[in-house]
Amino acid sequence: MLNRRVAIVGVLAVVLLATACVPARAGSRCRSTDWGDDGTYVLKCERGRWVRKATKVQVAQLVIAILQARTTTSTTGAATTTTTTTTTTIPIVPQGYGVAAGYEHSCLLKAGVVTCVGRNQYGQLGNGNTTDSVSPFTPVSTGLAGVKAVITRSGGGGRYCAILANTTAKCWGDGTGGGIGNGANSNQPTPTVVSGLTGVIEIGASPNETCALTTGGVVSCWGNGPNTPTVVSGLTATHISLSTRSQCAIAVGGQVKCWGYGDNGQLGNGAIAASLSPVDVTGISDAVEIGGGRDFNCAVRVNHTVWCWGQNADGQLGDGTTTESNIPVQVLGITTASSVAAGFYNTCARLLDGTVKCWGLGSVGQLGQGANTSSLLPVTVSGLTNVVAIAGGEQHMCAFVGDLSVKCWGAGANGRLGNGVAGSSNIPVAFLGTP
Numbered sequence: 001m002l003n004r005r006v007a008i009v010g011v012l013a014v015v016l017l018a019t020a021c022v023p024a025r026a027g028s029r030c031r032s033t034d035w036g037d038d039g040t041y042v043l044k045c046e047r048g049r050w051v052r053k054a055t056k057v058q059v060a061q062l063v064i065a066i067l068q069a070r071t072t073t074s075t076t077g078a079a080t081t082t083t084t085t086t087t088t089t090i091p092i093v094p095q096g097y098g099v100a101a102g103y104e105h106s107c108l109l110k111a112g113v114v115t116c117v118g119r120n121q122y123g124q125l126g127n128g129n130t131t132d133s134v135s136p137f138t139p140v141s142t143g144l145a146g147v148k149a150v151i152t153r154s155g156g157g158g159r160y161c162a163i164l165a166n167t168t169a170k171c172w173g174d175g176t177g178g179g180i181g182n183g184a185n186s187n188q189p190t191p192t193v194v195s196g197l198t199g200v201i202e203i204g205a206s207p208n209e210t211c212a213l214t215t216g217g218v219v220s221c222w223g224n225g226p227n228t229p230t231v232v233s234g235l236t237a238t239h240i241s242l243s244t245r246s247q248c249a250i251a252v253g254g255q256v257k258c259w260g261y262g263d264n265g266q267l268g269n270g271a272i273a274a275s276l277s278p279v280d281v282t283g284i285s286d287a288v289e290i291g292g293g294r295d296f297n298c299a300v301r302v303n304h305t306v307w308c309w310g311q312n313a314d315g316q317l318g319d320g321t322t323t324e325s326n327i328p329v330q331v332l333g334i335t336t337a338s339s340v341a342a343g344f345y346n347t348c349a350r351l352l353d354g355t356v357k358c359w360g361l362g363s364v365g366q367l368g369q370g371a372n373t374s375s376l377l378p379v380t381v382s383g384l385t386n387v388v389a390i391a392g393g394e395q396h397m398c399a400f401v402g403d404l405s406v407k408c409w410g411a412g413a414n415g416r417l418g419n420g421v422a423g424s425s426n427i428p429v430a431f432l433g434t435p
Contacts, residue, residue, distance in 0.1 A: 101393030115139035118416035123189025124173030137415025153204025178227025243292030265326025266310035293342030316360035365426025366410035
């Protein structure tokens with residue numbers, strides 16, 4: 001009951017903000033110190049211009065986190081009541097910084113500049129050729145600057161995308177099936193503008209498709225058919241995520257919806273069947289974050305538990321079994337998650353204390369616990385603290401840390417871990433050029 005109550009309060013906080021704020025548009029002129037609202041973001045008037053401060057969903061999540069941390073105990077029959085209030089703030093990656101992990105490659109965003117390292121057969125390093133990284137495996141420039149964010153929702157594909165300062169997007173790498181979004185079906189070794197896409201908030205790529213969340217909660221996808229963005233009808237979302245052959249979104253209010261292939265139960269609706277339109281994931285109506293891997297998906301609920309569904313041959317669902325499930329099952333032993341990311345066969349969660357736990361396949365160190373062993377249950381990633389965000393590639397994972405450093409672990413061929421060598425590592429190693 002408490003979790004339902006605080007979720008309602010979080011939604012009410014957004015409603016109150018919407019009614020208290022005046023209509024606004026980022027960058028436009030303003031004449032007061034009022035708060036503004038553009039439908040997705042809360043803005044503040046600073047020095048005569050509207051400036052985005054946070055999404056309304058983030059405001060709700062913060063309210064929920066504060067309320068969940070509030071505990072009250074009383075002793076029946078005695079005049080004793082103890083109230084303890086602790087505020088937990090979930091950090092946000094600063095604009096112009098971040099890390100993305102894909103199929104045997106990684107990209108670093110630092111001060112608005114994107115560099116990439118690893119395999120390059122599709123041009124996914126973005127440097128104008130298709131030559132793989134070689135020793136000393138130094139990340140190469142994509143030529144992009146002034147970038148707000150790199151791929152934020154990835155299914156481990158051979159393609160990257162970046163959100164630019166003007167809220168448009170550019171993609172590069174694997175363009176078969178139209179995945180770049182420029183109206184062509186060919187690979188692009190340099191960042192290429194996605195046709196007709198503006199107001200981008202989140203963007204993600206899988207081996208087959210690319211999707212973006214734009215202002216107003218609109219979700220558009222392209223690839224595996226359409227080669228320019230096509231709106232997903234009947235969906236207003238707050239977050240998106242892509243697995244290898246399915247897509248998911250958190251609809252306004254917290255219901256998770258998925259579409260695409262369903263032969264491993266990855267749509268989570270109790271069926272083993274594909275769907276061309278979004279279907280409700282069974283029992284997940286209070287999600288705050290989502291992530292996807294190879295034919296499985298996961299969600300973080302408002303009570304900070306993690307639930308996963310789909311393929312489970314390597315224990316990536318985290319329920320202690322290797323049985324696939326077409327409905328969500330709870331990841332055992334995690335009650336303080338704030339976000340989730342997945343590789344092809346493993347999953348990781350960032351916890352509220354800034355540490356990370358992973359589970360599933362660990363044969364090349366992708367669980368980060370100091371051994372090349374798999375685990376059906378979550379294990380703690382060695383030496384990681386103060387983590388802000390996590391990203392998943394095929395068989396490697398990366399974390400963005402509060403001091404602006406990036407750490408990666410798992411398979412290291414072609415230098416994809418970013419540490420200047422080609423060897424795998426079962427503990428996090430520092431990405432070149434970060435603290």
